[in-house]
Amino acid sequence: MVRVALLSNPKSTGNRQTLPRVRSYCASNPDIFHYEVEHVDQIGRALQTIARVEPTVIVINGGDGTVQAALTELYQGAHFPGRVPPIAVLPNGKTNLIALDLGIHGDPIKALERIVAIAKAGVDEHVVARELIALSDGQADSRPVLGMFLGGAGLADSILYCRNRIYPLGLSNGLSHFLTALAVIASILFGIRGRFMPPSTRPVSISLIRDGQLAGRFAVLIVTTLEKLLLGARPGDSRTGNMKLMAVDQSVPALFRFLWASLFKGLGKGAMQGIHMAQGDTIRIEGDRSSVILDGELFEAAEGRPIVLRSTAPVPFLRLAA
Template identity: 30%
Template sequence: MKHIGMISGPGYHNNRGGLSRMRRFLAGIPELRHEEVATPVDVARALSKFREANVRLVVVNGGDGTLSMVVTEVMLRRAVGDAAPLLAVLEGGRTNMSAGDFGCRGRPTRALRRILRWAERPGGDGDIVERAVIRLTTSPESPSRYGFFVGGGIIYHGSKGCWTFRETSVLPASETGLGTALGVAAILGKLLVGKTPYPPVTVGVTADGVDLGARPWVALFVTTLERMALGIRPFWGEGDGPLRITGVPDPPRGVFLSAPWSLRGKPCRWTSPERGYTSLRARTAVLTHIDGVTLDGELIQPEDGQPMSLDATESLRFVRT
């Protein structure tokens, strides 16, 4: 227990009373080190304390954004020689997409109990999985950010729209997950009747040094997750790199007809290259002329029109119980 630390961030579940429940639960485990964070500076401070205390397992209690902050700091420290700790991820956020792939499912306090039992008997009820980490670089002068999902086009603009809707809507509970659901429903409704909810973005894509050309995309995403929210796997392309890249063209013809196949990672005639769709795997990617992306929910814009570079040459280990 003395080698375990936990970082809690401002995830949706935590903000809705989950953090208070976690504090009460931890009151009975005083030897477990717990740090609450809100910014990257807080995360850096927490990991420094854990390093001094020889913490070997860091539990992340928060959403995808909190996990991205922790992973970014871990990877930046690894670059200067620090060893990366073993990680475990709880579902303390709104979508918990990364936790759904390699984390510990269920209510955070219950998941933490399973982690603690596993720590007492490593190799028992649980396993260790490894995931490649995406490094996103916006310019040579700026520090890299790290995460597991990068989305552009409708994903980027839809995220901005959902945030705006939750902040400005007068509907009850619109600032909660209901607001996200209503925003996504509006986007899907427009797609269903053949309309593009947001103007397409013309983005150039280079994968492993091969120029795939620039074209208008409704959606473009890159991930190292094996499955995304709701268990979908919308990547069916070939290759052996950890980056899974999928692009939906403008206009998005056949997007709903293809869903029974494409969402399960199966190719079909509706998502063929001849129809403008792209799905492949690679080790590196460069995105040019893109107006912005989301990295695990964080909105990121290019710097002075410079391309965004992605790679996934390093990985981290996670306890999954």
């Protein structure tokens, strides 16, 4: 009996070093069915094959784009009639936010060993429900893309700056993120601009159905359905919706309040000027060429073509810590 179905993308950055070990481990373990894809377009067919072996758990082993495409196909592809098996995500890619939220970190082989052990013993105590973010242009006939963490406004610009300017330097992820943070802070504090600095943020409008609208320039915009927002913030009342939103004004005082509250775990514990936190089930993001990044993939709003976010029905995930 197959306990774990592992879907791997050998072209993801993290797998270039770890995949040979993963292949060796899977080859010696009859409890694992290992399927590899080289492009996200192959994920639908992969999940059709995986459904035939009826796994107890599905594990995604790839970068942010692979995870996003697999979640979209699992939710919309109807490959598992009745109920999708719980999903786990191996630590891979640049951010690993979904894996961290599920308590999966460190060496991928050790994480995989733990997942196999849980699948053998029984998964019920480890299954948690998470809603996904369905991103679309709001049209009835559009096929949404699904994910769990969206960064927009200045945060999206910073991610793109790191991806296009800092990562090519070949530095470690930690150092790359540190240098990006320094450049972003310098551009906000001192107004430094230039070819090798992060771009200035564009105006954006954020609408929460039933809860009003925010408009302006934001240094940070986060929407997520993960259990915790980045840096530990927990906003709002879940009765208003499952998507958590945090926006920080593009101003020096707001940025300092945000950094201070982040360091001392004060985010979400009280109102702070320039820091906006809310929850909702439908969010519209509008602006002229305003970028958002959903689980590593870039999308762009335009005049008359907003980005619409809706939360989905709960999806089962496997959390390692019961």
